[in-house]
Amino acid sequence: MNLTFPMEFHAKKRNSKPEPVLEPAIIEQVSGDDEDKEEQLLFDDFEDGAVMDGDDDYFDDEEFLEDEAEQYVGDGGGGGGIALAGTWWDKEALKIAEEVCSTFDGELRIYAFKTLSNSTIQVRIERLTNKSGSPNMEDIEAFSTTYRARLDEAELVKTITENTTLEVSSPGVERVVRIPEDLDRFKDRAMYVKYVNEADAEDLSSERDGVLRLVSFDMETKYCTWGLADVRVNREKAGKGRPLNKKQREWRLDIPFHSLRLVRLYSEI
Template sequence: MDLVPGGSVLGRRRLSPLIASLASPRPSVCPRCAFPFTKCPYPSPYSANISLTSHAKKRDTYAQPVPKQTTTRAEEEERVEEEFMEDFEDEIMMDDTEDFEDDFEVEYVDLNVGDGAEGGGISLAGTWWDKEALLIAEEVSMLFDGDLKIYAFKTSTNLTIRLRIEKLSSKYGSPCMSDIEAFSTAYQSHLDEAELAGKIPKNISLEVSSPGVERVVRVPEELERFKDLPMYVKYSSINAETALTQENDGVFKLISFDLDLCQCTWGLADVRINRQQAGKGRPLSRKQREWQLQTPFESLSLVRLYSDC
């Protein structure tokens, strides 16, 4: 859900269009289909993913003034949390006379755990400078008392650093605009010092953003944190007939987990893809509501948040 950075230039940093849009009123009707946003079949542009990009290759002598903040930090953080939850609560309304499913299909690419992007983790390109860049990022994280933590870090051979941060004091780990800007500014300053010392090359581009709405859930560390949200789960099991391992997946809700037994108990999440099995426009059946699955932690190959409710 990353957005292509752009917008006005502030020194050596570029602010994404999403950051600019946070300051303007949200429209009540989608400009693409003329439906209210609660009925719109297209993905909402108002996601919890915020991005801030810094381009060291483009140096501007005259910086534009910083726009005045019209909201407090607490209000801004609350708004980010509300927008994050809207992506899970907004649902396409089913109508007996019109089926949006026939005209719209969500395109989804599987996340790779530890890919340095939405899958989290560290992914280094193997350059002579990327370990130093990672060390600097970890040092900057400590400047915020560990509240802003590195969720994903990725370097590229084209002198690009892509960094995703999460906020531990936020229930769902969503940093607000000012958090991302503060981290980006501090990190860029430390990169400049390392550049002068010859520890990293010149003209490195930096992109700092949030983890994304459909972020990977770390098992078991983050199960408690995200237990109230639907999750896409990919897991392996033993086929009783063939005794072979097979891959399975589904959209579940977490019922419970046991750290001693190292296992989870899941039920079907009340989301559209599961409701469709009961029939168009119908709620989950009694059999679906009572269905449960137990999985050992080691059988879970991917657990991520699921936003298409």
């Protein structure tokens, strides 16, 4: 089992060096046979006569993680993007963050940026030279230290509010995948996918979900094809300790980009 951890830095006082706070969450790669660990199951039991033709009836949408609705693309947190509180100083704080990021020779990029009305700035950065997008501890520390110094300067000339609190971290192990920008980057990773059928796009109760793998996507037609990911939550429906069965391996879902409600990386922990 190979583990890495996301780092979060908190910096409050001017000219003080931020101290790292480690939060165990990121799993770059997991291998092992910890089959005894209980997991919530996504799919209805497979039987010899089960039909897997891309029909939504294949999924039990009542049975998966309940907190995905709290994440969405552009939320300024796990979903990335920019979320400003509407204060008089937050656009300047964002501008400074972008300027700091540009000093890292294109290796780092702001994944998410959020300001809060209590003078808190939350930044998530990603490393573009790493396929997973995860920055290392040195990346987090370097960005945090440089950005904190620039914020201190801005506070002195009063272009931003005083006593800002800075939090810098990684995108997170189950980061939201931006559609279609991130599809090619994470095409080899298992993903949690929440979607609706095109005919039911306006009916939120028709949402389905699953742990899937990306088979293909077409930027011109804006369609993508998904299959079942080879992960424990799917394999267990074929029987404990058994691989995906033929019906599972052949199951496909063809869906347009706009019918994808949420796509995020999936971690088997």
